Amino acid sequence: MATESVQDYLKAVYVLQSYGQEVTTSRIAARLGVAAPSVSAMVKKLVADGLARHAPYREVRLTEEGEAAALAVVRRHRLVESYLHDALGLRWDEIHDEAEILEHSVSERVVDAMDRALGHPSRDPHGDPIPPKRGRHREVPDEPLAGVPIGARVRVERVSDQDAAVLRHLARLRVVPGAEVTVADHDPFGGPLWVRVGSRRPALGAELVSAIFVSVLDR
């Protein structure tokens, strides 16, 4: 099977492209915390192995095979996160980093056992959908909270798991997947977004807002 590094790159490309972003060398580098030339070299390797397509100075795209491999990694990641949270009781801000490592070590046998133990969950604790073992995977239809007009009522669908401190803060504010939130106001010049969650009325800074993806219920 692919090395851990290859799996990391495939997953990074997949996730970036699923956010609808142009997948560039520098974005991959930023996400993985490596230098840009490392990415150039690895992309060359992915292309040689039939996992990606790439014209120099252009964006990177996965082949069918590359996407399948990436989805397998994503499935392991999200199932492991779910298992650590639901079965082993880890906090939701702890599980991403653990899963980042375990996703490379758990065998299909173990992942399947976790999947069974959890009753085949369809979303992980951050709201990200878990790719099925077989069959087509669909990311959930959602949009950035930042783009929602004032006054709209939304449901939190997903929260980015990239930053543990952000997750801890959002959990305290009860802004978690499934929560219903009303956008009350948006201060100008990079000021906070005011929302209503139950009886609370927290202010969300730009960093928090950009981590939240919602579906609009009512505007």
Added chain:
Amino acid sequence: MATESVQDYLKAVYVLQSYGQEVTTSRIAARLGVAAPSVSAMVKKLVADGLARHAPYREVRLTEEGEAAALAVVRRHRLVESYLHDALGLRWDEIHDEAEILEHSVSERVVDAMDRALGHPSRDPHGDPIPPKRGRHREVPDEPLAGVPIGARVRVERVSDQDAAVLRHLARLRVVPGAEVTVADHDPFGGPLWVRVGSRRPALGAELVSAIFVSVLDR
């Protein structure tokens, strides 16, 4: 922390020395499936890092620090095995290979959660004792089945987890940790050892016998 490779070598040295064997380059090499010069190089590194002591052409010994690191790996390995078996329902011949990989990936947090979930087990499914998180670790007092005199009644304490096929076979024969077995006879010239287990009277070939460690109840 130490690399995976370093952990593998530490564990190999620890296990060999706990079997009371002289820990030589070639034995380490055989256990890890690497060439002898790779071991020479790594031993040099372990010595430089204060994890082992070694005079050229002599045996390898762990320092206090090396042994502590080895025990941490062994603890992870045996707890993961226990968890995979008892909580996730994997068969006892499957868990060793899985744990061999996962022992390098599970964090202390995850291991502690598994330990808690299992109620702090003291032995893994093969009968090997699980080193405590703190405090002195003792291997169980046992002896090779091969050395037991005919007529003795013994309890199976541990079964080597190195060979999955051996484990499958022993499980079928009900020769598992905790089982009480009477040594009935031993055919000469490498012939089988005949034992009684409950109402069965299986013959154990040399490869099976060498995997079994027992305590003598009565001779």
Added chain:
DNA sequence: CCACCGGGTTAGGCAGGACTAACTTTCGTC
């Protein structure tokens, strides 16, 4: 006491994956 054999070690290489420094392409701006 010396030769030999097997195991241990040194030397030299290679692959994977990262880095920095230096060069090239692209693209927006004037």
Added chain:
DNA sequence: GACGAAAGTTAGTCCTGCCTAACCCGGTGG
């Protein structure tokens, strides 16, 4: 349409951990 900054790539190193080939100890047998 030329220029310069930002982004991407190439070139050259390094580190880890493995390998094979060749050399060297050290204990046993004659």
